[in-house]
Amino acid sequence: MQTVSSAFTTATAAAYKRIGASVLIAWQKTTNASVQFFTIGQSKIGGADVLKGAGGSVTFSDKYQYTNETANVESYTISRKMSNLPWGVIMGTANITLLNANNRFTPKYDATIGNYILPDRPIRLGVGINDEYINLFTGYSEMPKSSISSRKTTIVAWDALKFLSNKKSSLQAFVNTSADQIIIALLQEQGFGVGQYNIEPSTQNKIGYLPVQDLIVTDIFKQICEAEGALMFCDENGVINFWNRIHLNNNSTSKWTFNYSNMTNVDWDNTPIVNDAIVVAKPFKIAAFNKVWENGQSYAVQPNSSLDVFADFRDDIGSFPLISIVTPVNITTAVTSSWQANQNQDGTGAEVNSGIALTSTYLFGERYRMTFANTTNAVIYLTKIQLYGTPAKVQVVDSKEQTDATSIANYGINPDNNGQIVTIDNNLVQDAATANALAYIYVKLFSTPLQRLKATVFGVPQLQLGDFVTVNEETTGQTLAMVVVGNDIEVTQNGKLAQTLSLEQRSTYQYFTIGVSRIGGSDYLAP
């Protein structure tokens, strides 16, 4: 839950409250160090001050000089949702509708911002209750779309994790580095500084080898989150959070209570049943320098032409990346990596040692490209290519299965997965203990169908994903401890502050703590 004043909390629950919307857009993407943060009672609404992100430090998005477009806003909606899995990368999105009768948002029209009606504009959305404002969304716009007939402009915006889904890393491969340090390095590479992220420690061994060059940053985060059983999301203030797999279990204090007097509707559902899961740990470890590839066919390089030959590095387990490779040379001078050319495809003719050359190479990680140029007037065949290098190979494969016999007896195996065993296969799962823990958590959380609610509530905008709330379900008399797994908010010019929460019941369990838990007691060994 976002930190708010007691007055804000009181007003949130009150029968009557004034609300305000705040929409700030940095059209020109200029920064202004002199811009102050909004201070209630001092800053002027419509002035240059911006709502400051939470915490003491300036967040990535605080740097921009925003234009206050609040007076032109008809409505906005904000949505954040976790997937069905208890881990992953969550991207928040916002839809903003602006009034454009004066053509302010029509491209090339307004003298100040007309040339900047473009995508990738930093946006901040906030809501005020009785004139105290909090941020609800910080992100970046897609291209604004205007309609002459409706006289409106709509903007779709995404948070910083979407921003990172367009960015590739150019960092060198990580060797024996913990997942949290890898995430921090990737964020810093993209311009995020300390205070702009909150990364919890990894809960498994250091990752032996992870090549990231040319990979999409968000894709790397997704793989890490699956391997760690972790959640990653950008909060309302633009701060990127990485919650490890024990975060929710250790932060289950109820933040708000809902009942039939502050919910306007409840839709019922159940969590999917997962009672049989396998997690495969097959981490990459750096192996000894060795021969890593040999051609299985000959390649014809046509006269006065070039040919790209691709080497895909695979073994019995699957693809593996190379940390380094020796560039092949003609076999006549080669010590390790080499290539051999011949007049005939089957290698029975004379060797060709001139008129053909390896002109360029590129190592993609699990793939290596070699470009050969034939400067003669005859076809030349590459009959033998051998590559030597240092690979990172999967050296141990641990497969851990967890089942819940009672659940299987009651519902069958994984009825919500067509009876198939759920398998998670991830190279970043580093050890058997982690594989076992992930399978355990998955089955522990989902072996019994738990309550899932979609509750439309009197707005509590300070609630965040991952917050626990108490739901007094008065029809059944149940009191449910539920976690917020989805949060949809709508603010309109008609004073509407609508909020729909996706809530999921969580079976919390105590991790075994040395010196506190009792052998033979009800606590579980920390997975």
Place this chain on the structure above:
Amino acid sequence: MALTINATAIKLPDADGLVEDYVNYETTLVAINGGKQRTRAGQKKRAQLKWTRLSIADYQALLALLNTGAAVAYANDFTNKPGGTFNFTGLPTFNASTPYSVGTSKLVDANCVIEEI
């Protein structure tokens, strides 16, 4: 006692032809058990004026003041609202509500709504 648009006195509306009120931009949610919560974004002033059988001169004067599309300054210092005044800048929507017959009478009924910006 004066009713002015942009500081120009206008023909007074009919005796029952002036409504000055507030428009509340708010939403009231109703909980499952009937409990209510109201959220309000703002409150704006509104004046609704109605004239019957306007003379040509009065009609043209009102048209000139209220039909340009631009916002106008509405002021009433004989209102029943607190403080005795009801002043705001608003967007007018002016309509002549009855037809006239050329050669007989050009008197028309008219009405106008002015909504605070």
